[in-house]
Amino acid sequence: MTPRKYLVLCSVMVLAALGDTSLSRGMKQVGSVSPEHWTRIFVALLSPWVVGGIVLLLGFMASYLTALSWADLTYVLPATALGNIITAGLARAFLHEDVTPKRWIGILLITVGVGFVTRGPALTANDSGPQGNECQPVAAQGER
């Protein structure tokens, strides 16, 4: 794992947390959208928080796809679960939610899980390499 790859994993965590928080704030401004008046959802697209959230989540998707191109799914998902803690922190900062003991235990469990997975290799599968796409991987295997 190179520092650049750790940066990609950090981007997955931070962009997802910021995107979710931004969308959440935007949707709270727009108000609840009932199924009878579903077209009101398009009003949400006028909110800068919603637009910002969508842009941030597009960035998250790009980082997530990049991470999956050189690491196992069972590595990427737990390793980026710290994003849930960032989301909880942002929700607390913006919405002044309390961090209950139950939530602290959740944070501790996620941290332990991330610790477990990040001490192992990022890639264990795909010995056969790429399958049938015109783009061939050029990454040095030594990086992994």
Added chain:
Amino acid sequence: MNFAAWIATLLLVLESTAGDILISRAMKQIGDLQALRRRLGTWRVVASVLRNRTFLLGVGFMALGFFTLLAALSWADVSVVGPACSSLTFLTNALAAKFFLKERVDRRRWAAALCVAAGVSLLASQKR
């Protein structure tokens, strides 16, 4: 939570897992995106991702999952559906990655998946 909500939650977990597995497989088929971007440029890499059928199928499952989530939320509280779905998906992904992606899910990764699933469940159940 009623029977329909349980079925919708289960369906949501399956669709999310299928989406993650297909997208992960597509990314392995395409190769290291950072290295490809340096060699081919951003737009050619984006085009190769968008042309990959496995990726598009994965996105289709994700979209299906989104609509199933909306249905599930109309039958049950988000405080129940959210944690149940996010924690179960960590476990089903580990299982599916072992069988469909041939990843070596050792004890360390199972422990990580279990810890994170339990942690996310505890965190999410307090959210709303």
